Amino acid sequence: MVVLTIFPNFAFTKIRGDMKKYTKPALDFQAQIELLKSRGLRIDDEKRAIRHLSNVSYYRLSAYMLPFKELDAQGEPTDTFIPGTSWDDIYNLYKFDRKLRLLVFDAIERIEIALRTQVIYQLSHKYGSHWQNNPNIFKPARKNHRTGKIYDVYGDIQNHINEQLSANNKVVFIKHYLSTYDDPPTPPSWMAVELLYFSELSKICQNLIKRSDRTSISKAFGIGDDDIFCSWLHTLNYIRNICAHHARLWNISLDITPSKYYNKTPKVWLTKDEVDNAQSTRLYYTLCLILYLLQTVNPRTKFKMHFKKLLSDYPDVNVGYMGFPNGWERHPLWK
Numbered sequence: 001m002v003v004l005t006i007f008p009n010f011a012f013t014k015i016r017g018d019m020k021k022y023t024k025p026a027l028d029f030q031a032q033i034e035l036l037k038s039r040g041l042r043i044d045d046e047k048r049a050i051r052h053l054s055n056v057s058y059y060r061l062s063a064y065m066l067p068f069k070e071l072d073a074q075g076e077p078t079d080t081f082i083p084g085t086s087w088d089d090i091y092n093l094y095k096f097d098r099k100l101r102l103l104v105f106d107a108i109e110r111i112e113i114a115l116r117t118q119v120i121y122q123l124s125h126k127y128g129s130h131w132q133n134n135p136n137i138f139k140p141a142r143k144n145h146r147t148g149k150i151y152d153v154y155g156d157i158q159n160h161i162n163e164q165l166s167a168n169n170k171v172v173f174i175k176h177y178l179s180t181y182d183d184p185p186t187p188p189s190w191m192a193v194e195l196l197y198f199s200e201l202s203k204i205c206q207n208l209i210k211r212s213d214r215t216s217i218s219k220a221f222g223i224g225d226d227d228i229f230c231s232w233l234h235t236l237n238y239i240r241n242i243c244a245h246h247a248r249l250w251n252i253s254l255d256i257t258p259s260k261y262y263n264k265t266p267k268v269w270l271t272k273d274e275v276d277n278a279q280s281t282r283l284y285y286t287l288c289l290i291l292y293l294l295q296t297v298n299p300r301t302k303f304k305m306h307f308k309k310l311l312s313d314y315p316d317v318n319v320g321y322m323g324f325p326n327g328w329e330r331h332p333l334w335k
Contacts, residue, residue, distance in 0.1 A: 032058050040081040041090075049087045056094065063248050064093045067321070089316070096314040097250040103310060105243035107290050107303050108236055112198045114221075114297040115233070119201055120189050122216045123208075129188035132157060139207045153207040157200055161186060164195035198240055202233040221296050222267050231259035232289050239286060251321035254281045258289055267295045268333050274325075282323025291333055304334050 027035065029050045033043060043049050053061070068085040069077035123131045131137060141152035165186065168174050177187040186192055193201075208214050211226060218229035235258040242249055257280040262272055269292055270278065278285040287307070294301040308329065311317060319328070328334055 027058075029053050036081075036087075039079050040083065040085065042084070042086040044086065044088075049091075052087075052091055061090060061094055064090050064097070067093070067251070092314060093250075093317065096310065096317050097248060098246075099310055099313075101243040101246065101249050103303070103306055104239060104249065104287070104290070107294060107301070108198075108240045108243070110297050110301075111236060111290070111293050112201070112240070115198075115201050115205075115217075116193060116196075118217050118220045119204055120193050122220070123213065124189050126213070126216075129190075130184050130186070130192075132161065132189050132192055133184060133186065137209060137213065138204075139209050153203045157196065157204065160197075160200060161192050161195055165192075168195070198233075198237045202230065202237050205233055206230045221293055222265060223261070224263060225261070228259045228261050228263075232261075232293070234258075235286055236290070249283065250317070252283060254283075254286070257281055258286060261289070261292075267292060270331075270333065274331075277325065279323040284319075284323035284325070284328070287322075288333060308334075 032053055033046055033049055037043060065081075066077050068081050068089060070080045070082055072078050123137070127134055127137055135154045138154040141150055141155065143150055165174055165178070169178060173191055174187065177191060196204075205214060205217055205226070214226035214230070215224065218224065218226045221229065223229045223232075235254065235256050238254070238256040239249070242252065260275050260278075260280065261269070262275055270288060278288070291301075291304060294303055311319065
C-alpha cells in the first residue's frame with residue numbers, strides 16, 4: 001500500500017516541433033503485465049490482474065496509475081511507479097471511483113426528477129398545459145458571433161420533443177394522446193417534458209425570458225438567485241454525463257464550474273469563508289451543493305452516510321484530490 005500525496009493537475013504541453021509519429025504496438029495482456037512490472041509495479045497475482053485487464057482496459061486504468069507514478073523535476077509523472085505500489089492500489093482506486101460515480105449519479109437523478117417536476121408545475125400553472133409550445137416565454141434565438149452558431153433553445157426543445165414523439169410513438173402515454181387528441185398536435189407539458197434530457201431542462205431554466213419565471217423554479221430549491229441556480233444545473237448536467245459515460249470522477253478538474261453561493265439561507269450551507277476557500281474546480285464543492293439541494297429534494301437522504309461508508313471501505317483514498325478540506329466530516333452539512 002502506498003500513501004498518496006496531492007499532485008497538481010497533470011498538464012502535458014507539446015511544442016509543435018516536438019511532435020512525432022505514434023508507433024507503439026498493441027500489447028497482449030501478458031505483455032501489459034510485463035510492462036507494468038518493468039516499471040516497478042508489484043503484481044502478486046498475475047492471473048487476477050490479467051482478468052482485470054481483460055474487462056477494464058489498460059488505457060482506462062492508466063488514469064488511475066498517475067497518482068502512483070514518480071515525478072520528474074518539472075513535477076510531471078514518469079513511467080516509474082513509486083516504490084511499494086501494487087496492482088491492488090491501482091485497481092482499488094478504480095473500484096472506488098466506480099462506486100463514487102454510482103452514488104453521485106443516484107443523487108443527481110433525484111435532483112433531475114425534482115427539477116423536471118418544478119419546471120412543469122411552475123410554468124404550466126402560469127402559461128397553461130402546453131407552455132413548451134409558446135416561443136414568447138423563451139429568450140429569442142441569438143447568434144454566437146465568435147462561432148457563428150445560432151443558439152435557439154425554443155427551437156431545440158421543439159425539435160427534440162418531435163423526434164422523441166416519433167421514436168416513442170408506441171409508448172403508452174404518447175400513443176394514447178396521439179390517437180385521442182389532434183389539437184394541440186403534441187402532448188401537454190407533463191407528458192412532453194418527460195421526454196427532455198437534463199441538459200434541456202437546464203437550458204429551459206437559463207432561457208426563460210422573465211426572471212420571475214426563473215426564480216419561481218430556483219426558489220423551489222431554496223435558492224433565490226436564479227443565475228446561481230442555473231450555474232449549478234449546468235455543472236450537475238456535466239457531472240451527470242461523466243457518471244453516465246463511466247469517465248473518471250474522483251480527482252477530476254471540472255471544466256464547467258458551479259458559481260459560489262453566499263446568500264444567507266435557513267438550510268445548512270457553507271459559511272462565506274468556507275465558500276471562498278472551496279475550489280470550484282474540485283469535486284468537494286459540487287458534492288456540497290448536491291447535499292444542499294437534497295435538503296429540499298430528499299430531506300431524509302442517506303447520501304452523506306453512503307459517501308462516508310464508501311470512504312471507510314477504501315481508507316487509502318486521499319480526499320484531498322477531490323478538494324476536501326481538513327475536518328470536512330465535522331461540518332454540519334456532512335454530519
